[in-house]
Amino acid sequence: MCSFIRFENLHELKRICHWGPIIALSVITICSSMAIIDSVLWYWPLDTPGGSINFILLINWTVLILYNYFNAMFLGPGYVPIGWKPENPQDTMYLQDCRICHGYKAPRSHHCRKCNRCVMKMDHHCPWINNCCGNLNHGYFTSFLMLAPLGCIHASVILVMTMYTQLYNRVSFGWSSVKIDMSLPRRNLQYIVPFGIYGFAASLFALGLAIGTTIAVGMLFFIQMKVILRNKTTIEVWIEEKAKDRIQYYQTGEEFRFPYDLGSKWKNFRQVFTWSGVPKTDGIVWPVREGSHQYTLTIEQLKQKADKRVRSVQYRVIEDYSGACCPITKGFKAFFCTPYTEEPRIQLRKGELVLVTRGLPHWMYGNKNLKKKNAHVAEHERGWFPRRCVEKCLYDSATEKPTEEEKKIL
Numbered sequence: 001m002c003s004f005i006r007f008e009n010l011h012e013l014k015r016i017c018h019w020g021p022i023i024a025l026s027v028i029t030i031c032s033s034m035a036i037i038d039s040v041l042w043y044w045p046l047d048t049p050g051g052s053i054n055f056i057l058l059i060n061w062t063v064l065i066l067y068n069y070f071n072a073m074f075l076g077p078g079y080v081p082i083g084w085k086p087e088n089p090q091d092t093m094y095l096q097d098c099r100i101c102h103g104y105k106a107p108r109s110h111h112c113r114k115c116n117r118c119v120m121k122m123d124h125h126c127p128w129i130n131n132c133c134g135n136l137n138h139g140y141f142t143s144f145l146m147l148a149p150l151g152c153i154h155a156s157v158i159l160v161m162t163m164y165t166q167l168y169n170r171v172s173f174g175w176s177s178v179k180i181d182m183s184l185p186r187r188n189l190q191y192i193v194p195f196g197i198y199g200f201a202a203s204l205f206a207l208g209l210a211i212g213t214t215i216a217v218g219m220l221f222f223i224q225m226k227v228i229l230r231n232k233t234t235i236e237v238w239i240e241e242k243a244k245d246r247i248q249y250y251q252t253g254e255e256f257r258f259p260y261d262l263g264s265k266w267k268n269f270r271q272v273f274t275w276s277g278v279p280k281t282d283g284i285v286w287p288v289r290e291g292s293h294q295y296t297l298t299i300e301q302l303k304q305k306a307d308k309r310v311r312s313v314q315y316r317v318i319e320d321y322s323g324a325c326c327p328i329t330k331g332f333k334a335f336f337c338t339p340y341t342e343e344p345r346i347q348l349r350k351g352e353l354v355l356v357t358r359g360l361p362h363w364m365y366g367n368k369n370l371k372k373k374n375a376h377v378a379e380h381e382r383g384w385f386p387r388r389c390v391e392k393c394l395y396d397s398a399t400e401k402p403t404e405e406e407k408k409i410l
Contacts, residue, residue: 012074020127021073027209028069028148032062034206035155038162041195058158061151068144069129071277077134078283080106080118094295096302106284107298108260110235114342120283123224123233125342135283139273142228145221152210152217159207166195231260231268236297243300246307256300259292312357315366315390321348323383330386337362339384346383354390362387 015021035058039045045055084103086092095104098111101118105111110122112132120135133141227237236258243256262268271280271287281287288294321327323345326338339360346368348354356366367382 015073015130018127018130020130024069024128027213028062028065031152031155031206031210031213032058034203035158035210038203039158042158042162042165054158058151058154061147061154065144065147065151068140068147071140072126072133072137072144073129073131075137075140077122077132077138078120078136079115080109080120080283084118084284091295094298094302096298096305105298107286107294108233108236109283113344121233122235123227124235127342135279135281138228139277139279142221142224142272145217145224149214149218149221152214156207156210156214159203159210162195163200163203163207166200228272229265229268230258231262231271232258236260239297239301239304242304246304250307257289257292257296259288259296260286261289262287263289308357312355312366314393315354315356315364316393317348317350317352317354317389318391319348319386319389320350321345321385321389323347323385327386330388331362334362334386334388339363339365341384344383346381346385348385348389353393354385356390359387364390 016025036055039051039055039058043051043054045051080101080103082101082103084101084106086095086104092104095106097103098105098118100111100116103118105118106120108121109118111118112122112125114125115132119132121138123133123138125132126141129141131137223234227234232240240256240258246252247254247256262271274280285294288296319330321330325345326335328335337360343365348368352368354364354366354368356364358365363384364387365382365384367380369380
């Protein structure tokens, strides 16, 4: 498998035409280009070995950052084949089915609404690469998160030192005043690129971007490494937390042990990072710890799905909602406390019934039934909506109580 960019079709090229990659590549371009220009002003690369090393290292950061970024974007996470089924038909009882992909969800896979496919070992859908982070590109994505802050730290040092030296060369002190001449340097420098007020402003702007990127992306890198060293994904961390909540709520006395933690941080690390860049697994079958099996996690997911049906609450819509991300008409609290998630919002019409599964102080998440496609399959629309638009309703002829059979599943 080629480790660099592979364009299977022109559709992959369209991934770059999205606000996420456009912003990310713009930040990389601005920080890199300004740092390269300023490095010539501050530390001329042809004079000393130190200047040459500084310049080569700066170029190296840019190349490595773009290499891992484009691999994470275009290589993709790896998708479960359409219509996939396990080799043993009896194993389907341990798996969730996917109606959109017309098959079953393999262990550790989840369906992404943005990609419209079941993603192998899905961690999350990242808008900055306009793709999912999963089995195949997890290592490249995490390497990008590590290299971007390092490159930005180097660029920040260059930008700060350049602005300092250039201002120093243009400052003249008097008895009662300080003059700054941005047109020409006070000292004659052997090598100089024109640096005026616009150059100073551009360097200052690039410095702000570099510092902001270092903080934001550095935090994401820390989060990713934390879950990688436990051989988990951010989704699986959430599943594990819900497992503990379910066991505590029903007092079942179970002990849920995450099956994919191999017991060694180095072994877990090697599941994501390899010298070839290709993961050791095929995205379907995974190494598990002693006492677990391939379907330990999927069985827990089925229990949580049944638990969600039991614990969900029926609400009736009392106010229309357009599906806007930040609705001003629903109150300031709903406007400023909107959920920061890629999950969609759903439109509501007065009188509709919504099955709520979770919520925040001012928002709720649930689904409503749409018209049935046929006699057996009904469509569901899921998403967030303001809490003030609904009110809790008692069980009546329009709603159904959870059955005893559903409760026994748990």
